[in-house]
Amino acid sequence: MIFKNFEIVIGIENHVELKTKSKMFGYGPVVYGAEPNTKVSEVDMGYPGALPSVNKKGVKLAILAANALNMEIDALLRFDRKNYYYPDLVKGYQITQQFHPIGRNGELTITLSDNTKKNITIERMHIEEDTAKQIHKNDTTFIDYNRSGVGLIEIVTNPIISSAEEAIAYVEKLREILLYLGVSDVKMNEGSLRCDVNISVRPFGCNKLGTKVEIKNLNSLSNVKKAIDFEVERQTKLYMAGKNVDMETRRFDETLQETVSMRKKSNSVDYKYFREPNIMPIRLDDNWIEYIISNSPETADIKRYRYQKEYGLKFDETNSILQNMSIMSFFEQTISLTTNYTKVANLIITDIQAYLNKNNFETISDTYLLPENLAELINLVDDGLISSKHIKTILPIILESDSVTPKKIIENLKIKLISDPNEIKKMIMIVINENLDLLTQYDNRPERVLKTIMGILMKNTQGNINPDITQKILVEQINEILEKQK
Known part of the structure; x- marks a missing residue:
């Protein structure tokens, strides 16, 4: 198998929707599945003069996540603008944390199928706002701004994952942590946990990373695995044929069961980041951070x-x-x-x-x-x-x-068990008197005798007799009868 000659290098970026009632920088409500464009505010829509404010609950949830992932937490909360034009970004910029993420240098331990463990190091985690949702129908694209402004945390691993199994184990463990902390409902099918996978391959022994290909918006663990397996095979075959792997963004086509190109990348996009001028830096109180962590679910x-x-x-x-x-x-x-x-x-x-x-x-x-x-x-x-x-x-x-x-x-x-010892004793004696020959076998085969009599009692009562009490009384009565016969 040609994969044995190549090392797989994977990094994962997860966008996680924060479980808040309102959006990260505006007062629009967060409701999944609502009628399009009914859960928006002036801030979400980028109206002139509409100023953002920071959602305190969103920051709290980000702190919980950062702590659970063993990250260094930045107590000075600062935001930046990521500037680009796209139909789903109504303001023309996204509020994010490019230069000062709330969490850095974390790790998460995964357990693989052979019970070996591996530490997945995490480069950063930052708070940002979501974009609107695009809905494509035939030749028309519709935009639902209900999702615009919803609070996210983006969690970015280092390129340390080396197989689809490790990638699945990482996403599963991350999902479990965030779910139990109440940070997010992490439903991949609803988009509250999204997964972008960066994949490259290189010959074993080569220190230089191969050309990175990004697979966007994988919406299930099954698709994560299928996309990685297909992309590794595709890239490996290109190298074996003496061809180059293009730096590009791809998506996983569920019908074709393969990754397909979305757009080429000649170099890094210049988003012209600068500090968000409408949100001044916020110094988080150390006692408040400690209180959040100490009261973590x-x-x-x-x-x-x-x-x-x-x-x-x-x-x-x-x-x-x-x-x-x-x-x-x-x-x-x-x-x-x-x-x-x-x-x-x-x-x-x-x-x-x-x-x-x-x-x-x-x-x-x-x-x-x-x-x-x-x-x-x-x-x-x-x-x-x-x-x-x-x-x-x-x-x-x-x-x-x-x-x-x-x-x-x-x-x-009328299925209550018969548990009255006196009533049970009377029933036992009736069965014993009708089957006295069984008692002659008791010394040699006590278990068979007890099982036979218990079976008759169960049949007579349709199973509505307490087996524990009955067994005890039955043994006592048999021993008493046999003792008198001596």
């Missing part, structure tokens, strides 16, 4: 450790719970009401997730199931009032019915 890694150490969950169970924020939240609400943590996790991962998949539901909130009802159901099993098999009957009803509780369902279906 619990990260997924901390939860992962706690779930395994405190709750006794397995690694795979933990990851299944943490894959979805709504499921994680439901899990934590439920375990505050029951101590059977593993049973909660097991039901969420198996029965409940299967129900969600079957009905194409994204979250448990799409059902009628409440944390208190699931906890009650599990506690009823633990208290011996119903058996585990009854969960299969009760859970689907709770998922689909409003204003019902496990106890009401148990009463309606």
